[in-house]
Amino acid sequence: MTSLERSAGRATLSPGRSPEVDGDRPGVTVEPVRVEHLPEALGIDEPNPRLSFRVSAPDGWTQAGYEIEVLDPAGSPLARRRVESADSVLVPWPAAALEPRQRVAVRARVWGRDGEAPSDWSVPTTVERGLPTSNWLARFVTPDRPVDPTVEQSPPLLRGEFEVSGPVARARVYATALGLYQLELNGTAVGDQAMAPGWTSYHHHLRYQTYDVTGLIRPGRNALGAWLAEGWYAGRLGFNGGTRGLFGDRVALLAQLEIWYADGRRQIIASNGTWRWAPGPITSSSIYDGESYDARLELPGWSAPDFDASAWPRVAVLDQGTANLVAPTGPPVRCTEQLTVARVVSTDADRVIVDFGQNLTGRCRLTVDGPAGTTISLRHAEILHGGELDVRSLRDAGATDRYVLRGGGPEVWEPRFTFHGFRYLEIGGWPGEFDPAAVSARVYHTDMPRTGWFECSDERVNQLHRNVVWSMRGNFLDVPTDCPQRDERFGWTGDIQVFAPTASFLFDCAGMLRSWLRDVAAEQSPDGNVPLVVPSVPDAEVQPAEPAAVWGDVAVLTPWTLYERYGDPGILARQYASARAYVDLLDRRAGESHLLTHGHQFGDWLDPTAPPDEPAAAKADQYLIATAYFAHSAATLARMADVLGRHDDQRRYAELADAVTDAFRRRYVLPSGALTNDAQTSYALALRFGLIPPGAPREAAHRRLVELVEEAHWRIATGFAGTPVICDALSQGGAIEAAYRLLLATDCPSWLYPVLNGATTIWERWDGLRPDGTPNPDRMNSFNHYALGAVADWLHATVAGLAPAAPGYRRLLVRPRPGGGLTHARAALLTPYGRAEVGWHLDDGGALELDLRVPTGSTASVQLPGADPVEVSSGRHRFRSPA
Known part of the structure; x- marks a missing residue:
């Protein structure tokens, strides 16, 4: 190991479209208090809401305590609590419980460890309880x-x-x-x-x-x-x-x-x-x-x-x-952006087709002047085929709005109670000459604050990341849906389970997913089984008789992800009974063997090698996947129990996880480290979940995974189960270049194949469009599905090098792993403590230079290639690791 060269200095990282919070500020300031996970605290249910506040302070400043004051509407103090603590995230309510309809203001101030005077009070935040x-x-x-x-x-x-x-x-x-x-x-x-x-x-x-x-x-x-x-x-x-x-x-x-x-x-x-x-x-x-x-x-x-x-x-x-x-625990659905027509595709006497340049979720607004009784139709589609709207993938969704003019002057109209997934719009019946400025596309989704950004030196990867962001926006419309365009739009549990780490980086989705997880618990069957879709849709033919791995595990893994990313043990407490019921169900189904070897499973759904009419028929063994997830969920439940102080449960589920891991090894792992099922997903899950014995067996399994990726000519051979973890599995075994080659492949199937074919969102199928330009003939062919975009979590944590090392990013793990010919990458994240930034570039001699910003209240472990780890406190730091 070489010693790490470090110098203090001001970083220049400023990702595009990020909120401007740069600039050295004298002294210590406290931002307005935040209430639970709500952007605004009007009409909340919680009588004792938890409070958070972000502090901006000089480099290295450490909080020693905080004070919170609650004021009545006239500005008179109702309560004040001073606490000797460095905490600033989800701290306890300091006053008497709020009465129904009660309205108060809350403000905070802090002081440091060096005996300085307290900061100024934050601007008061209004809190009002709703109607029980x-x-x-x-x-x-x-x-x-x-x-x-x-x-x-x-x-x-x-x-x-x-x-x-x-x-x-x-x-x-x-x-x-x-x-x-x-x-x-x-x-x-x-x-x-x-x-x-x-x-x-x-x-x-x-x-x-x-x-x-x-x-x-x-x-x-x-x-x-x-x-x-x-x-x-x-x-x-x-x-x-x-x-x-x-x-x-x-x-x-x-x-x-x-x-x-x-x-x-x-x-x-x-x-x-x-x-x-x-x-x-x-x-x-x-x-x-x-x-x-x-x-x-x-x-x-x-x-x-x-x-x-x-x-x-x-x-x-x-x-x-x-x-x-x-009352809501997250923000509502709103129009968050309006797009104009990017180009007119075609026009004739009866209709016009326009392209908004972006696949989106929302609806169109038109301004029109014409005779009374004129009917205008608006048909929506994600793609064109042969110059026409391709609506096959909409299945039985009509996706058509109609407006009948009243006449007598210009009229402005937009639908109220529907939404569509589309990029292209066919307009029929337009009176007179069509003006593209008369139509706009209005983007609708749950109005979550944007929190995370990424960019690098490869514009194709940047477009991939933008596609992930747009797919999340399009599918976080009140519930985390699978797609926004066809006759479905369900809250599929497996999709959000694999995507939650990415989602919680890009947007503050804690409040929204807290609400949805409450419904997951409510919809669980008495035996602990989790529906495939939540809210459960009766008669939709999507309810499992058996627990479905990847999908059902949302009850355990998604609350844990939210805890990791937002530092909220309350989400674990609220969902604990649900998580335990699901793991107990798996335990009963597996029995003394500790293996899940029967019943229907989705396996590695949409593995590109699966037959077109059997998307669950993946190369990866469906029961290997189910048992791997069983071990992972049991181990995660043990960690949940530990956080919540449920020590008996912690021991019980840790022992269960060990027993399932042992059973997995006996059934699926050969002494050499090879698996009985020679598939990329099988190796990726087994490695990522720690199911292969350490030492030579694990090293051999890593080598075999790399070989499988190379044998596939660096193209994707994974579906919903394997895709989110394969780059992580390659990286943790040191095969960083193999992970980059997989990321940067362009032949179908690959992440960049859709990018190079004009995608502006993530596709459901790797071959949604065939290489000859024709759409996949299967009617299950959405062009806006976020699940396979879960690779963005690897972009954030490994390519840029920004990950949580402690819940809520109270400690950052800064561990970039350059490769793939990239010359720079950077990420920014508005953590619960403040803005964190990581940006690196390779100089002309190949040395890595890194700029880091650690928010007040956090620390960071900096682990650069070829250098010893370094612990740093809040502030801006600059590092250089020789080539």
Whole structure:
């Protein structure tokens, strides 16, 4: 080992499109307090929410303590707690439990170990508790009309009126729906959320939203209105045509408006049987098929108080309780970006095809002027074939929106209650000459803050990484879905299990996945089995009779990933019973053999060598994969138990993991280290999960994995199980160049093959487009599937060299491994403690120069090739490792 050359200095790393937080700041400053994993703390469920704060301080500064103050709305202190601690992430609530509807402000300050004065207080953060289930007076109201669950009904409008009798200090609307809803108050839209209340395991958890409507209330008469649609709740859902009404057969609204007057009075307006309803201009709306809107049916002013609704019929009140209502734990779905037309592909008298240049999830907005009754159709697709929209991969999803003009001037329209996965749009019936500026594509997804960035000297890899980001955006629409375009869009458990490490680097998805994991636990069967999709979709032919490795292991591995990345032991505590139930089920199924050798498994799903009509028929042994995952989940559960102080469980599951590992070795590992199943995925999993004995056997297994990759001419030979771990398995055995050759291969199948064929998202199949340019003929052929993009975690941790060495990145592992001809790489991550940056380049002599930024509150272990490890504290550091 050579000694590591180190010099202090300012790094120049600044990844594109990252938030600007550079610059030396004098003294110590505290950013506004964050509440749980929420970007805003309006209407939260937690009476004692945990708090986090990021500190910016001079290099090497160490926190000795913090102080948190809770203030009432007038600014008077309610509580103050001073704690001698270096903690700053998810620290305990310092005051009495929040009462329902209570609104406070929270601020923090810190001090260091050198006796200095405390920092200034942070800018206060507002925290407001929501409406617990016992506080609801509103009733679910629905159109009073016959219901035929086999026939879609037109989405209705609902409204109620009320009087305001004085100056208003504060007003809130608490609302949810069976189906989807949007509110209007006095003719103005309430909030900017889309697809609310989202998709949950409705019978267990139905989210409600809280809106600040103080500025929309006016003296005298007021009106609250709502648009409703079937959405996931009552609309068509599932394969092969799907089924309607899987969760319920009618839409309904629950809304409670509460007004606090300046004189101290409080008024509650609740949805009830006095409200009225009418058909609206949306004539049909479907998640899969799109939305139709007839502007001639609009009712101007329908949500304003001077509208005459006396002819509207009264609503019906449902016998539906509120015990399952929960506040969101993550951000809502919003429009986060708007794209203009990149090019007009073709145009003729009847239709226009345009290309937005990016495969995305969302819907289109148009501005049009034409005669009343003109019908414009918008058809969506991910690819073209022969110059036409290729809709085969949509299967039974219509993916078509229609707009009927009212006439009389320019009209602006966008669907409300649907979304599509598309890059190309076919526009039919456009009146007059088409102007590309008249149509835009609006990108919708859960509005998670971006936290991670990566780039390197190979632009093809940069495009691959951008494709991963866009696929995550496209498939994190309220639940982590598999695809956004066809008649599916389910929360497949295996996809997010393998992708969670990448997801939690790119975006702050802790709050969103916390909500989804709560549904995973709720949907588990009594024996501990985990559904393949969550929320579970009845009659969708996706529920396993046997525990499915990779998919079911989400109950254990994804909570652990979130703990590693966000430093939140609370997620382990909440999911522990679910994780234990699943591992106990595996233990019972395996029996005394400790091997899983029966039942259906997906194996290495979509291994490129599998027959087209048998995507589970991988070269890797499905039961080897199942047993490997059993050992890995048991070991992970033992670590969970250790964190939670469940010492008896820790010993029990550690012993179980050892027993499964021993059984795996007896069944699948030869004395030489070779496996009985000679497949890349089998070796990659066995090595990555530590299932091959150390020493010569493990070294031999590493060599064989490299040989298998070389025998495949450095092309991918793995599916959903092997792809996320193969580069890690190669790297940990020292075969870094083999990992790079695999990454940089361009022939099909490979990661760069889609890139070189114009992909802007990750494909479901390695050969989604064949080398001759034709689409794969299989109807299961999504062009926006994030699972195979899990390799981005290797880009972050190994290529750039930024990984967690302690939960929440309290300690960083900085261990770049250059190769593949790359001359530089860099990554930035907004950790729970602050911004971390790693950037390296090779100088003209081949020496590696590294710039590092460690956030306040963190330390780092720097491990460069050919050098001894170095421990560093917070601040900026520069290193040089000789060639």
